[in-house]
Amino acid sequence: xxxxxxxxxxxxxxxxxxxxxxxxxxxxxxxxxxxxxxxxxxxxxxxxxxxxxxxxxxxxxxxxxxxxxxxxxxxxxxxxxxxxxxxxxxxxxxxxxxxxxxxxxxxxxxxxxxxxxxxxxxxxxxxxxxxxxxxxxxxxxxxxxxxxxxxxxxxxxxxxxxxxxxxxxxxxxxxxxxxxxxxxxxxxxxxxxxxxxxxxxxxxxxxxxxxxxxxxxxxxxxxxxxxxxxxxxxxxxxxxxxxxxxxxxxxxxxxxxxxxxxxxxxxxxxxxxxxxxxxxxxxxxxxxx
Amino acid sequence: xxxxxxxxxxxxxxxxxxxxxxxxxxxxxxxxxxxxxxxxxxxxxxxxxxxxxxxxxxxxxxxxxxxxxxxxxxxxxxxxxxxxxxxxxxxxxxxxxxxxxxxxxxxxxxxxxxxxxxxxxxxxxxxxxxxxxxxxxxxxxxxxxxxxxxxxxxxxxxxxxxxxxxxxxxxxxxxxxxxxxxxxxxxxxxxxxxxxxxxxxxxxxxxxxxxxxxxxxxxxxxxxxxxxxxxxxxxxxxxxxxxxxxxxxxxxxxx
Amino acid sequence: xxxxxxxxxxxxxxxxxxxxxxxxxxxxxxxxxxxxxxxxxxxxxxxxxxxxxxxxxxxxxxxxxxxxxxxxxxxxxxxxxxxxxxxxxxxxxxxxxxxxxxxxxxxxxxxxxxxxxxxxxxxxxxxxxxxxxxxxxxxxxxxxxxxxxxxxxxxxxxxxxxxxxxxxxxxxxxxxxxxxxxxxxxxxxxxxxxxxxxxxxxxxxxxxxxxxxxxxxxxxxxxxxxxxxxxxxxxxxxxxxxxxxxxxxxxxxxxxxxxxxxxxxxxxxxxxxxxxxxxxxxxxxxxxxxxxxxxxxxxxxxxxxxxxxxxx
Numbered sequence: 001x002x003x004x005x006x007x008x009x010x011x012x013x014x015x016x017x018x019x020x021x022x023x024x025x026x027x028x029x030x031x032x033x034x035x036x037x038x039x040x041x042x043x044x045x046x047x048x049x050x051x052x053x054x055x056x057x058x059x060x061x062x063x064x065x066x067x068x069x070x071x072x073x074x075x076x077x078x079x080x081x082x083x084x085x086x087x088x089x090x091x092x093x094x095x096x097x098x099x100x101x102x103x104x105x106x107x108x109x110x111x112x113x114x115x116x117x118x119x120x121x122x123x124x125x126x127x128x129x130x131x132x133x134x135x136x137x138x139x140x141x142x143x144x145x146x147x148x149x150x151x152x153x154x155x156x157x158x159x160x161x162x163x164x165x166x167x168x169x170x171x172x173x174x175x176x177x178x179x180x181x182x183x184x185x186x187x188x189x190x191x192x193x194x195x196x197x198x199x200x201x202x203x204x205x206x207x208x209x210x211x212x213x214x215x216x217x218x219x220x221x222x223x224x225x226x227x228x229x230x231x232x233x234x235x236x237x238x239x240x241x242x243x244x245x246x247x248x249x250x251x252x253x254x255x256x257x258x259x260x261x262x263x264x265x266x267x268x269x270x271x272x273x274x275x276x277x278x279x280x281x282x283x284x285x286x287x288x289x
Numbered sequence: 290x291x292x293x294x295x296x297x298x299x300x301x302x303x304x305x306x307x308x309x310x311x312x313x314x315x316x317x318x319x320x321x322x323x324x325x326x327x328x329x330x331x332x333x334x335x336x337x338x339x340x341x342x343x344x345x346x347x348x349x350x351x352x353x354x355x356x357x358x359x360x361x362x363x364x365x366x367x368x369x370x371x372x373x374x375x376x377x378x379x380x381x382x383x384x385x386x387x388x389x390x391x392x393x394x395x396x397x398x399x400x401x402x403x404x405x406x407x408x409x410x411x412x413x414x415x416x417x418x419x420x421x422x423x424x425x426x427x428x429x430x431x432x433x434x435x436x437x438x439x440x441x442x443x444x445x446x447x448x449x450x451x452x453x454x455x456x457x458x459x460x461x462x463x464x465x466x467x468x469x470x471x472x473x474x475x476x477x478x479x480x481x482x483x484x485x486x487x488x489x490x491x492x493x494x495x496x497x498x499x500x501x502x503x504x505x506x507x508x509x510x511x512x513x514x515x516x517x518x519x520x521x522x523x524x525x526x527x528x529x530x531x532x533x534x535x536x537x538x539x540x541x542x543x544x
Numbered sequence: 545x546x547x548x549x550x551x552x553x554x555x556x557x558x559x560x561x562x563x564x565x566x567x568x569x570x571x572x573x574x575x576x577x578x579x580x581x582x583x584x585x586x587x588x589x590x591x592x593x594x595x596x597x598x599x600x601x602x603x604x605x606x607x608x609x610x611x612x613x614x615x616x617x618x619x620x621x622x623x624x625x626x627x628x629x630x631x632x633x634x635x636x637x638x639x640x641x642x643x644x645x646x647x648x649x650x651x652x653x654x655x656x657x658x659x660x661x662x663x664x665x666x667x668x669x670x671x672x673x674x675x676x677x678x679x680x681x682x683x684x685x686x687x688x689x690x691x692x693x694x695x696x697x698x699x700x701x702x703x704x705x706x707x708x709x710x711x712x713x714x715x716x717x718x719x720x721x722x723x724x725x726x727x728x729x730x731x732x733x734x735x736x737x738x739x740x741x742x743x744x745x746x747x748x749x750x751x752x753x754x755x756x757x758x759x760x761x762x763x764x765x766x767x768x769x770x771x772x773x774x775x776x777x778x779x780x781x782x783x784x785x786x787x788x789x790x791x792x793x794x795x796x797x798x799x800x801x802x803x804x805x806x807x808x809x810x811x812x813x814x815x816x817x818x819x820x821x822x823x824x825x826x827x828x829x830x831x832x833x834x835x836x837x838x839x840x841x842x843x844x845x846x847x848x849x850x851x852x853x854x855x856x
Contacts, residue, residue, distance in 0.1 A: 039654050041602075041661075089841060095600045098657060099797065100840050102790050106833030114827055220786070224665045227658050235654060262673040269666045273647060276659065280651050343745065369747035383738035386731075394735045397728055398747035406729050457747050 007257055010138070015253020016246060017142050020149035021204045023245035025222060026229040027156060027238060028200035034173040034236035035193040038087065039098045042105035044223020046198045049108060050075065050205025051214045052116050055123055064126035064210075071206050072199040079198035083191050105219075112216035120215035145207045152203065153242065156196075160238070169193060173236060225249075225265075228272050234285025244283065295354070296321045296491050297342070297373070297461055302351030304334075304341050304515075311337040313515040314351070319461065324483075324492045326506035326523075328499075330535060334515040335495045336378060339463055343375050344368040356460065369398070374459035378466050380446040384439035388430055388449055391438050392421040395456025421456065428452040428482055444475030451482060461491040468501060480505065511535075547852040548726075554848065555722070555805040559715050566707045578707055580808075580815045581714045582771045583795065587807035588721055589764025590792035595802030596725065596733040597757040598740075599649065602789045603660030606644075606667050607637045607762045609784030611769025613671070613678060616779045619686050626689045626700070630770045637766025641759040649754040664789055671781035683780025686773075700774060710771055717764060721804060724760070733757055737802070765792075798839050799846045806848030 029043045050071050057067035082104065090097040129140035160166035171178070172189050205218075212218065229248055233240030248268050255264040275283060295318030304312040312334045319325045327335050340346045342353055344365040352361045355371050363371075383391050396417050425434055428448050433441060438449060447467055454462055467483065468476045483505055486492065496502050502509060502523060509526045511519040519529045526532055562581065569577060586608060593599045614636035618624040624632065648659055671678045678684065691698040691709065700706045724730060732753055735743045744750050773779040791814065798813055800806025817835065822828040 033654065037654070039657055086837065094654065095657075096797075096840055098600070099790075099793055100837055102793075103833040103836030103840070106829045106836070110827040110830035110833065114830075220665075224662060227662055231655060231658055231662070235658075260673075262669055265669060266666060269662070272659075272662065276647055276651070276655075280655070282655075364749075365744045366747050366749050369745055375745060377742075381739060381742050383735050383742065385738055386734060390731060390734075394731055394743070395746045397731070401728065405727070407724050407727050409727055453742070453746065 008254060011253045011257050012250055013138060014142075015250035017146045017149075018253065019246040019249030020146050020153070021208050022222070022225055022229060022249050023242050024149055024152060024204040024207075025201045026226045026233070026241045026245050027153070028197035029226050030230050030233070030236055030238060030241045031169075031173075031193055031200075032197040033230070034238075035169060036190055037094050038101065039094065040197070041098060041101040041223075042108060043101075043197070043201055044219030044221075044226065045105045045108040045112075046075065046079075046201035046219070047205040047208070047222050048112060048214075048216065048219035049078075050202030051209040051218065052112050052205075052216070053202070054206040054209045055116065055121065055214050058123060064123075068203070068206050071202050075199050075202040076195045079195045080191055083194035087194075088190070109216055109219070116214070116216055118216060120213040120218075122213050123209045125210045141210060145211070148207060149204075152200070156200070157238075165192075225268075228268060231282055232272050232275050234282030237282070237284035240282060240284030295319060296323075296356060297493070298354040299342070300352045300354070302338070302341060302353060303349045304337055304346060305349045310515050312341060312348075315510075315512070315515075315517045316351075317510050317517065317520060319491055319493055321460075321491055322487075323508060324487045324494065324506045326502040326509040327493060327495045327512060328497070328502060328509060329512035332514075333512040335512055336465055337515075338512070339375060339465055339495065343373060343463065369457055369459075372458070372460035373463065374454040374457050374461075375463035376447075376450045376454050376465055376467060378469065380443065380450055382438045382446055382449055382453065384437070386438055387435050388425060388438055388441070388452075389418075389421060389434045391449060392424050392452050392456045393417065395453050396420045396424070398456075399458050424452050424455050427455070427485075429478065442475075444471045444478070447471055447475070447479060448482065451479070451486075455486070459490060461493065462486065463493045465495045466497065467494070468496070468498065476501075550852045551803050551805055551848065552722070555718055555808075558805070558808060559711075559718070562711055562714070563708075566704065566711065571703060574703055574707055576815060576819055578710050578775055579772075580811050581710045582768050582775065583791070583811040583815065584808045585714050585717050585771065586765050586768035587792055587795040587799070587811050588717060588804055589761040589768065591761075591796050591801060591804050591807050592721065592725075592733070592757050592764070593761040594793065594796050595800075595804070595807075596730070596737060597754050598653075598737040599754060599758065600653070600657050600793065601648075601660040601758070601761075602657050602786075602793070603648075603662075603664035604761070604765050604792050605784050605786065605788035606640060606664040607765030608769040608772070608788050609667070609671065609779075609781070610636045610640055611766030612773035612779035612783045613769075614766065615770035615773045616684050616686050617677075619689060620684065624689075626691050626774070629689075630767065630774070633766045633770030634763050637763040637769075638759060640766075641762030642755075645755045645758040645762070649758055650751045661786070661789065664784060665786065668781065668784040668786070671784050678781050681781045683778055683782070685778050688774055688777055706775060710775065713767065713771060717767065718805065721760075721764070725804060729753075729756070734802075794836060794839070797846055800848035800850070800852070801846060803846070803848045803852065806846050809847045 025043065025047055029040060032038055032040050053071050053074055054067045057070055058064060061067055061070065086104070087097055087100060090100055125139070125141040127141050127144060131138045131140050131143055160170055168189055169192070172186065229244045230241055232248060233244030248271065251271070252264045252268050255267050259267065297319040300316050302312060302315045303310070315338060327338070329335055337346070341348045344363050344367070347362045352359060354360065355373055358371065360368050360371060383394070400417050425431055428451055430445065430448055430452065433445060438446065441449060451464070451467065464483065468479050471479065480501055483492065483494070487505065494506060506523060508521060509523050510517055511526055511532050513535050519526050519532050562577070565577060566574065590604055593601055611633040614633045615629045618629045618632045644663055648656055651659055672680050688700045691700060691705070698705045700709060725733070732743070732748060736748070736750055736753055740750050769783060794814060795807045795810035797810065799808060799810030818828065821831055825831060
């Protein structure tokens with residue numbers, strides 16, 4: 001295989017895997033928006049929280065995988081009360097709720113800064129094998145991440161489309177008032193959705209921790225990318241988000257081979273602008289924003 | 290260009306929402322000076338039809354003409370400029386503005402010029418203000434001229450809605466259930482108002498109350514499941530078997 | 545219009561007070577006051593967007609930062625005079641808003657918020673990256689050219705001159721904006737805020753007016769950025785950071801959105817808060833976050849809005 005093709009393939013793989021991680025985060029974001037109508041500006045910071053928690057749990061539990069299992073539980077315990085007691089009072093006022101999430105974002109970042117510190121640190125790869133694909137050697141952990149991410153996405157899909165509770169959630173995305181009128185316990189749907197969305201972001205953070213560096217501001221970059229993905233895919237559209245995540249991250253990955261990282265990011269941004277000019281609701285967006 | 294003597298004309302207008310047919314091939318014409326009632330059971334597509342006519346929705350098929358001009362698919366603010374005004378089912382006013390201001394905004398819409406947009410005073414004097422006062426007087430809200438729109442009674446808000454629709458100097462007025470939810474005393478006020486207005490402009494009226502329809506309307510169009518199933522004078526329509534079937538024994542009395 | 549009168553008296557009173565304070569305050573407090581005035585300008589511009597047309601932009605740091613850079617770069621590279629540099633700042637705000645505005649203002653609420661945030665974030669990244677032009681987050685220092693008034697040259701290095709220079713712009717901005725908002729345009733803005741669909745059906749091209757509001761607020765934000773750079777003799781990529789997009793929202797929410805000048809109260813409170821708290825608490829932003837939550841739960845009308853609603 002020629003040198004350049006190997007590089008492109010490598011970058012494409014990177015892009016796709018990163019796309020899967022971003023897909024997890026963006027799915028959480030779009031779910032929260034779709035059901036609750038909230039633009040969660042703290043979503044990127046939940047990703048950071050997951051990574052930071054993993055960093056702290058590693059020495060305690062001794063195993064990355066136990067940390068991976070523990071983080072969702074801890075996140076759920078935090079996210080539930082936050083939704084119920086901090087965000088719920090502003091229900092019906094999306095702008096105010098959004099500013100409240102900004103406040104939460106600052107709080108999360110500062111707590112991380114105070115406890116974890118301001119220096120980016122790395123977590124070691126939990127598995128140490130390489131996979132050989134078409135003559136290119138690829139780190140095994142990343143493939144594992146891809147596998148886990150795919151499993152989670154499948155799990156979310158099955159949950160939303162095959163279980164009764166999932167149907168309730170999707171009904172709430174379609175029409176919240178109608179859902180309430182049909183006797184769906186809206187309160188429990190709201191909390192559950194927020195928890196699921198937050199856990200998705202946090203788990204993405206855990207998975208990403210060995211790949212990128214853990215830094216108290218890491219949520220900003222990732223948050224920005226997730227927002228671009230969600231806009232391009234269409235707010236509230238789960239399928240659109242998934243497609244946009246994979247497409248945009250692969251594109252960025254490949255572009256990064258010829259352009260600088262910032263230029264690649266700017267290119268993604270231009271893609272978003274173009275999409276918006278043609279379809280102000282994103283590619284698959286339907287819900288009234 | 291359709292030149293059929295109709296002020297408002299619909300030709301085979303349809304509107305689909307995915308697989309759902311909300312409006313199905315509706316055609317009718319409203320003459321100058323006519324008051325046309327649109328009736329039909331809930332979900333028959335009456336408000337959707339209004340939405341299509343006034344530009345909020347694009348029709349999936351068909352054409353709409355106002356004064357001979359094709360207005361199909363034009364945006365609402367352009368259609369308003371062409372002389373069509375509407376009211377909405379739920380009161381749709383500017384809560385934090387006074388009655389005067391609400392009407393003023395509509396009057397100004399017709400009179401605006403780029404140079405007075407930024408720096409002239411949006412005040413109580415001048416031709417625009419006078420016209421606004423006139424309209425408020427016509428609808429009978431003078432006493433409440435400087436009250437906040439949000440503090441008006443529901444019936445008064447409905448009247449304010451009509452005033453706002455009038456403020457853009459329409460040639461045809463589309464009223465979407467103007468008496469819905471309004472107390473009995475205020476219903477009469479509104480009916481009288483509509484009657485007075487019908488002398489000056491054409492009106493298309495969605496209504497559920499048959500008495501009102503009988504009293505106000507020259508002609509009636511009946512919709513059911515998006516299709517027009519009858520059209521004609523109130524009497525003629527009330528004799529129509531299919532219409533009677535739809536209203537399930539409700540007696541349509543035409544005086 | 546009782547409420548309008550409350551706002552007007554408040555504004556005039558505040559301006560007079562500021563004029564007096566300039567001569568009376570000790571130098572530390574005076575510097576803080578200059579900042580408060582500059583932020584007051586920024587806040588007024590932002591209120592046109594948020595309070596008057598209900599467009600909650602989270603991207604106004606773009607205008608602030610761009611205005612700062614336009615000013616600094618034109619002094620550094622074009623050898624522009626002080627007033628020219630500030631005019632270029634305002635111009636940059638106009639251009640950015642006029643180019644990016646059409647994309648943003650036709651988006652529905654949530655999309656608008658997100659996209660403005662994204663745009664500002666991308667420009668922030670660019671500013672951090674193009675170090676040769678912007679100095680990154682180390683920033684650029686300038687020496688401020690004197691204010692040439694024809695008959696005399698005044699130096700902004702004199703604190704009093706700096707103070708009254710900024711106060712002048714604050715007063716001018718207030719009078720211009722107040723005038724515009726009392727004109728038909730202002731009523732149209734309010735109508736659009738109260739019920740955009742209704743305004744549309746009354747014959748108004750709502751998108752066009754939202755764009756006008758966006759451009760006005762962009763120009764004023766850029767002016768504030770330019771003044772900030774001139775006062776600090778410095779600007780950096782940080783000025784385009786998200787924090788500067790959040791501040792105007794908080795100012796307007798605390799002080800009263802849609803009142804034009806209520807935000808001055810928000811500015812004063814937040815600036816005093818920052819000045820005193822950041823001195824003893826490193827994680828001042830944590831308290832900022834908590835404060836935001838508290839403010840939001842207490843009143844969404846803001847202080848001045850609350851006071852005005854009590855006056856009938």
